[in-house]
Amino acid sequence: MKNISGTRVAKGKVVTAVLLKDLRIELRSRVVTNQVLPFAGLVLVMFAFALDNDDVLQRVAGGLVWLATLFSLFIIVQRSFAIDTADGALDSLRVAGIDLSAVFFGKAIALALKLVALEIVLICGAVLLYRVDLSASGLVLLVTCVLCATSGLAFVGTLYGGLTAGAKGRETLLPLLLLPVVAPVLIAATRATEAAFGSGGAQTSEGWAWIGLLTVFAAVFGVGGSLAFGSLIDE
Amino acid sequence: MSQVLQRTSPTGTRATRVIGTTAILVMAWVVVSGLMLTPQDVVQGESVRIMYVHVPSAWIAYLAFIFTAVASASWLISKKHSMGFDRFAGASAEVGVMFMAITLVTGSLWGRLTWGEFWQWDPRLTTTAFLFVTYIGYLAVRRLEGSVEQRARRSAVVAMLAVLEIPLVHFSVVLWRSLHQGATVLNPNGDVKMDGLMLFTLFSGVVGFTLVFIWLVLHRQRTMLLVDIANNQGLDSAIVARRAEGSAN
Amino acid sequence: MKDAGFIFGSYIVTLGAILIFAVSTLRSAQKSSQSVTDKDKTWL
Numbered sequence: 107m108k109n110i111s112g113t114r115v116a117k118g119k120v121v122t123a124v125l126l127k128d129l130r131i132e133l134r135s136r137v138v139t140n141q142v143l144p145f146a147g148l149v150l151v152m153f154a155f156a157l158d159n160d161d162v163l164q165r166v167a168g169g170l171v172w173l174a175t176l177f178s179l180f181i182i183v184q185r186s187f188a189i190d191t192a193d194g195a196l197d198s199l200r201v202a203g204i205d206l207s208a209v210f211f212g213k214a215i216a217l218a219l220k221l222v223a224l225e226i227v228l229i230c231g232a233v234l235l236y237r238v239d240l241s242a243s244g245l246v247l248l249v250t251c252v253l254c255a256t257s258g259l260a261f262v263g264t265l266y267g268g269l270t271a272g273a274k275g276r277e278t279l280l281p282l283l284l285l286p287v288v289a290p291v292l293i294a295a296t297r298a299t300e301a302a303f304g305s306g307g308a309q310t311s312e313g314w315a316w317i318g319l320l321t322v323f324a325a326v327f328g329v330g331g332s333l334a335f336g337s338l339i340d341e
Numbered sequence: 342m343s344q345v346l347q348r349t350s351p352t353g354t355r356a357t358r359v360i361g362t363t364a365i366l367v368m369a370w371v372v373v374s375g376l377m378l379t380p381q382d383v384v385q386g387e388s389v390r391i392m393y394v395h396v397p398s399a400w401i402a403y404l405a406f407i408f409t410a411v412a413s414a415s416w417l418i419s420k421k422h423s424m425g426f427d428r429f430a431g432a433s434a435e436v437g438v439m440f441m442a443i444t445l446v447t448g449s450l451w452g453r454l455t456w457g458e459f460w461q462w463d464p465r466l467t468t469t470a471f472l473f474v475t476y477i478g479y480l481a482v483r484r485l486e487g488s489v490e491q492r493a494r495r496s497a498v499v500a501m502l503a504v505l506e507i508p509l510v511h512f513s514v515v516l517w518r519s520l521h522q523g524a525t526v527l528n529p530n531g532d533v534k535m536d537g538l539m540l541f542t543l544f545s546g547v548v549g550f551t552l553v554f555i556w557l558v559l560h561r562q563r564t565m566l567l568v569d570i571a572n573n574q575g576l577d578s579a580i581v582a583r584r585a586e587g588s589a590n
Numbered sequence: 591m592k593d594a595g596f597i598f599g600s601y602i603v604t605l606g607a608i609l610i611f612a613v614s615t616l617r618s619a620q621k622s623s624q625s626v627t628d629k630d631k632t633w634l
Contacts, residue, residue, distance in 0.1 A: 265502070269482070269495060269498070269499065270485075273485045273486060273487070274485070274486055279478075279481055279482070279485070282474075282477070282478045282481060283478040283481075283482070283499070285474075286471050286474045286475045286478065286506065286510070287475075287502070287506045289471060289510055289513070290509045290512070290513035293513045293514070293517050294513060297517070315516070316516075319509075319513055319516065322509070323509055326505055326509065327505070330501075330502060330505050334498045334501070334502065337494055337498055338494075338495060338498055348620075349616075349620070350616055350619065350620075351619050351620060351623035351631065352616070352619045352623075352631075352633070354634070368605070372601060375601075376597070376598075376601065386592060386593075387591050387592045387593055387594075387597060388593055388596065388597065390597050391597055391600045394600055394601055394604040395600065398604060435611075436611070439607055439611050442607065443603060443604050443607050443608075446600070447600040447603060447604060450596045450599060450600045451596075451600070454593050454596055556612075557608075557612060557615065560612070560615050560616065561615050563619065563631070563633055564615050564618055564619040564622065566630075566631075566632075567619055567622035567623050567626050567631075568618065568622045570622070570625075570626045570630055571622040571625045571626060574625055574626075575625075
């Protein structure tokens with residue numbers, strides 16, 4: 107890979123540059139901390155209003171955490187790509203002859219970091235609001251689940267975000283495309299989280315089977331995304 | 342005569358007219374035989390008659406999505422990026438979505454009669470529903486603004502991603518249901534003891550629906566070409582008009 | 591016939607959907623074909 111002046115740009119450098127750029131935008135705009143986090147917290151409270159039963163809330167806490175994460179994922183992805191397409195930043199990257207799979211990984215890691223921050227807050231919220239008990243072995247499972255599920259979500263989020271970036275009506279199209287794809291993550295992450303929370307008498311050991319599915323998902327869309335991302339935004 | 346036909350159906354040829362006429366005849370036979378001639382089933386009674394439209398439309402729906410995936414892959418792999426592949430993929434997906442909707446509606450009506458419920462969280466049903474939603478998304482991607490090449494590239498990649506997604510969805514639902522003890526869903530087709538006429542009617546259904554599918558896809562992909570050219574001309578004439586305005590000032 | 595509503599309903603849904611799809615396809619072909627020359631209609 108060569109840039110305009112003919113020198114080689116290492117892929118790792120591009121990944122870090124894109125990652126730092128996305129994080130710097132977040133640090134300056136504070137959209138995730140000031141808007142998405144309060145939104146996700148509100149969703150948790152709204153679920154409590156809708157379900158209106160402490161036992162039910164404790165039972166379904168895992169699912170609610172991941173649903174709130176998915177809803178927030180759409181907002182974060184749209185925001186991230188709206189900034190990139192507004193100033194034609196993606197086009198500039200393309201013209202610069204940069205390896206687009208590096209851009210994909212840079213944006214995916216930035217998205218994953220934002221999602222992890224969000225999930226930590228949501229899980230703490232569930233523990234406080236829904237009175238979930240968390241054992242030490244449950245915590246290990248939960249951390250693994252968050253890491254695996256988040257990498258999968260970050261890969262598909264970046265991939266489909268790139269697809270709908272710059273298109274009219276992307277706000278409505280993105281959830282339609284993303285929701286069916288992330289259904290396996292919702293199923294697996296919810297079951298693993300329920301096992302970690304011990305909801306409905308679930309054992310922690312039952313959760314580990316789902317981690318495998320989450321890992322396969324992340325691997326499939328990591329590879330698929332790095333191959334497809336370039337041709338999706340390369341127009 | 343042929344000019345009149347050409348005006349009423351510009352996408353028709355002698356071949357499509359032969360296929361269309363045969364399809365109508367076969368479908369008429371399926372309806373008559375399925376509703377009146379075939380006997381009741383011992384277990385399911387009259388409700389087995391839904392099978393003659395449900396099973397063939399499910400078969401066509403899945404076939405259509407396989408065609409879409411293969412055509413999309415061919416478009417991506419082929420050096421020429423022939424737009425014929427893209428139009429075939431799109432036409433096949435549109436027809437497939439319609440047959441998938443028919444499958445889901447007739448299936449839930451049949452389920453109400455045999456299971457007493459419109460829906461069961463069975464892996465096969467759930468995967469079918471996800472396939473349906475995924476391809477609705479695929480069709481939405483095809484309608485995004487942009488050139489014909491952009492449409493072809495985007496939608497081909499989305500079709501390939503759907504090929505990755507569907508097995509993952511299916512596997513996760515299987516895993517979900519297996520841990521969930523769950524109601525055992527009886528397989529509607531498996532319980533039916535079929536006599537000769539029932540089998541022949543089901544087979545005619547498959548043939549008839551396949552003919553309908555071929556006819557619809559042929560017309561749909563030709564229509565797509567017409568619409569693409571017409572849109573392109575609309576753009577060209579608009580540019581000419583603006584230029585004329587500019588030189589007049 | 592028992593459950594006639596469900597059974598006839600499923601046949602009507604199936605045939606109706608196919609018919610509507612076919613008619614709408616032919617209609618949009620008629621509309622677009624006026625501005626397209628026969629040379630571009632590769633199937634003729």
